[in-house]
Amino acid sequence: MQEKITDILRKHQLSITEARKKILSLFWETGNALAHGDIEQKSSEDFDRVTIYRTLQTFVEKGIIHTIPTSDNSVRYALCKDECAAGHHHDDHVHFICDDCGTTYCIDEVSVPKVKLPKGFSAIQTDLVISGTCNKCEQ
């Protein structure tokens, strides 16, 4: 586990620090997406708020995590798959946000369908975000 974490950091040419190891392992443990606030709650005793901001920013730039757009002004982050490289994210899976429990899922098995745009519009990034009830909150 710790081995895997440090491996990822090393692969992306980042120095191994406590903050980065902790935050990265939070993503691995939960499996789901995390907002800045989530991380702050789970590690505010260990790290300064500023460190979390900077760490997340670094991870996004290096292609370790990607952002998920939401309607409620709270960007969430989730682990990227291996194909993501620095500055070039290739996350074409669907994101699901549960209205009940607030959990954000990466639905890897469903990919975002291609869409034809009007003349003059060219797509670089496509995000499909679905909200509703997740499999834990159903019934």
Add this chain to the structure above:
Amino acid sequence: MQEKITDILRKHQLSITEARKKILSLFWETGNALAHGDIEQKSSEDFDRVTIYRTLQTFVEKGIIHTIPTSDNSVRYALCKDECAAGHHHDDHVHFICDDCGTTYCIDEVSVPKVKLPKGFSAIQTDLVISGTCNKCEQ
């Protein structure tokens, strides 16, 4: 024009005030989506910041405008079509955000494709947001 604006407000059982008329007409004039900041810039001399927050909130609740999720922590708002009612938004069109000029478009002619979700997940709202270059910034 002014007639149309007051009509919309009346239809949604909202009292006709200067702030609401002004903000609603801003949406009609630009045609595109607006962030809170955009509105504040265009009317900060006329209204207090708080009034804009509350007006936007009211409009969303009444189904006059809808929010568009973005990855950069800046919720944008756009006019709803007639099918939207209080608390029940039915916007199934695609949203496009230009990386160059920042303009947010509602692409009404393209509708969001239906997506099959894993067992236990049920969708209530689906948002498809595409970023790239718009028809004014191309070439």
Add this chain to the structure above:
DNA sequence: TACAACAATGCAACTTTGTTGCAAAATATT
């Protein structure tokens, strides 16, 4: 039209969220 009831606004104060510069501490490099 004037009046009362109600709703919306502005103001002030506050909370939350995010940013920046710089010295101290930790990490990497030799």
Add this chain to the structure above:
DNA sequence: AATATTTTGCAACAAAGTTGCATTGTTGTA
């Protein structure tokens, strides 16, 4: 182990969003 480089924490700040309350504006009714 010593130096160069990076990262972190702190403080101070800027921006974004919220809340309570007195004042103003709007609506419905007489």
